[in-house]
Amino acid sequence: MSASVDLAIIGAGPAGMAAAITARRHGLVVAVIDEQPAPGGQIFRAVTDPAPLPASVLGPDYHAGRTLAERFLACGADYRPGSLVWQEEKGTLDLTGPDGQQSLTAKRIIVAGGAMERPFPIPGWTLPGVMTAGAAQILLKTAASAAPGAVFAGSGPLIYLIVAQYARAGVPVAALLDTTPRGARLKALRHLPGALMAPSYLRKGFSLLAEIRRAGIRVISHVEALRLEGESAVRSVRWQAGAARGEIATGTVFLHQGVIPNVNLAMALGCRHVFDESQRCWRPERDRWGRSSRNDILIAGDAGGILGASCAELTGEIAALATCADLGCLSQDAAERAAAPVFHKLRHESAIRPFLEALYRPAPQFLAPSDDDTLVCRCEEVTRGAVAAAVAEQCPGPNQLKAFTRAGMGPCQGRMCGHSLGETMAALTGRSPAELGYLRIRMPVKPVTLGDMAGPTEEERNAA
Template sequence: MMQRPVQSTCDLLIIGAGPAGMSAAIASRRAGLDVIVADEGEAPGGQIYRNAAQSPLSDAHVLGDEYLGGRTLIAAFDASGAKHLARCVVWQIALENGRAVAMLTRRAQGAQGAQPGGTLDISARAVLVATGAQERPWPVRGWTLPGVMGIGAAQTLLKSSGLAPSQDAVLAGCGPLLWLFAWQLLNAGRRVRAIIDTTPRDAWRAALPHALPALAGADYLLKGLRMMRAVKRAGIPIYRGASAFSIEGEERAERVHFADEHGTRRSIDTSLVLLHQGVIPSTQLPRSLGCEHEWDASSACWRPRTDAHGRSTVEHVWIAGDGAGIGGAKAAAHAGTLAALDISRELGALDAASRDARGRRSRLAMKRHLAVRPLLDALYTPPAALRRPADDVIVCRCEEVTAGEIRAIAAIGCQGPNQMKAFSRCGMGPCQGRWCGATVGELIAQMQERAVGDVGYYRIRAPIKPVTVDEIADSIALGDDFTRGEFPS
């Protein structure tokens, strides 16, 4: 007979051990709460500080001072007394009787399962979702070919395994990470074939009104300029204002085609294409809990509705960090602190005056770190032409549904992504819409001349992440009087 999974209770369950999750754990432990932090990584840090405490690189300084600065936060988290559950996939959260009950699966470690896995059942008085961001999908011709991946994924390989891309790699897209990764590779003694920057030539016009307020975060601007200058000095070919980008190849990526800022068609042979069009909040988990979301036109993405403390529209649920809106690692850390203090007040560990006093420094710091965001959004949010692919381009990678199929179904009256799912299986694959949801909504809105916020998004159901039937079965509670019947029973 199957047994009920391992059970645990706590005051606060934090999902994600990035800057927001770690800072929240530190602040809530100081307030006296019993805290559990569940994260899919081997060690705390999230994507931005991945393996910062024990980097596989011989010299982690190549990744920059900000990356190494994460070691201080990781050390404080390790010393906080919060219980850290590594390699844990949270695949369901239910709100029952004033508590949140989460189902987690810990993946086994080692070839022979040296550290066995298992299913955990955690009951918490409050939940903080700190799952961070994901790369914005950029459907272009050839993006499903072997040899094509996101820059974020390539950076993960560098941080987690010390693996750098080949010298003929082409970096394409826009946004700060495009230049940061190129700069990190140069520091590591590696080069790339070319950088194809798709930032529109006139993007500065939309960004100009935000320039003066952005000076409050001048250190971010100076850092970006230094990275871009270093890449240019290295002699790497840079093509700005690129458009009509596509990838070609028979069995794998072989070359890229694009038009430069003067409209001249160009082609570059390459076996590795790294794409990036910025990052967007990861919303799957809060959506599964019923948290309300809104379309943010300034950054062309969905974000959960939260108050100044990260409180969502669902009782007992808070959201902090880039998962609540892109702000960067330092802003995420302060957002985690503010959310933890509000949770501590809600659970009776602090009064409102203590919450506000302890959070004053984080509120001021967060305002400064976010000052540059409107300028970056105006400069680097990809235009509609880059977010709405041509008809022959695959949008749903899992089910191989093209933009043309989605437009055709929208043209006959399909009202939203959920109906589109029924008509085409779009969004029904293992990624559960992570890589097609935003694009599907935009294509429907385009065809029906509606606002994307009105079109909506997929309804997300458990399991939030792919799990096996065996893992799901292990989570089912069976009483002592349970007897198996013949199939069907």
């Protein structure tokens, strides 16, 4: 089954929902394709479902997403939850979902696939019982489920939020091992004047840290080394902070060292990407309206660079206004006038980002492992030692590494190892990830069945 629309939006998080609402308001025919069963993205996951926890546990910022989701569901967009885009050619998207394989042709596409947690390749990170901190929050939001006695390790606003949510829910936490490097606060100070333009963010951050301390959770700062021990599952965490060392027994570890754009889809679509040194990750190249290097594709939200949920919503609105101008629903002057207050708010909301990027920049030893036995590519079980051997044989970059080791060629198609492979090769060669390049991502970006690729059988077509 095929259909045609003015605008296809991939992703129903804050950016995708805001883009759909804005585009529908100006009369565009819009389809929204999302892999999740309900709107909200990761930040507002399950926000439209009956709350499994008291509102105070997840906090007001989370529950504020319900209003946006309700506006989105009422805007008249063709919303397709539980659907995956696995191919695109000249504006025609092939997708698979609850109704089987379908095609959708769009004049413009907005990619709003959000962010993912940065890989954290340390010894033992693939053991059962080791997950990302985002997984801990998903369990809270969707099932009111938690892991008593877990260790949280890493740094950044998200890990502090999740530990605070555990405390509010009355779930004991064994420890928070904070990997924020020594001297990071001093480096961030030069960005403080900009951060003061968004004082509410600073207050929230200080409030979370104070909440964790009041809860009596053990916090170990400036952790410089981590090793997860166990055979069939994780059983303890070894840590080092300066001269201090310790080991904490636990069956659950949640890791986190910030988020990065989920770039695989935009890369597979052929959008040009650049390495962002301040965020230490790859991101799509785009103009202030969200237009990518492909004139029919725009990118909104954290998929284009990490700015946070409130900014994602704003960039979704801006990308939709640009689409309306491109398709003639608005003149460029009208789009500029409509976008002016949105751009103003975006500048205000994003002013804190340089401060956060300097404060929570991951330490080099957590970006690239130094232990040869540590897995870098989980799917193909490629170790740091195997990468080092390929470099010694003059492998020039991550994309060529696939031929040497099969790294990045597993079911995740490099989502969980692409950045780590680049960082590991950079550490081994003394070159930057920008010089080395990235994996060449091709469709499909996620596993699909042969049946999905073949489309409906003749019997199924006749039945339809």
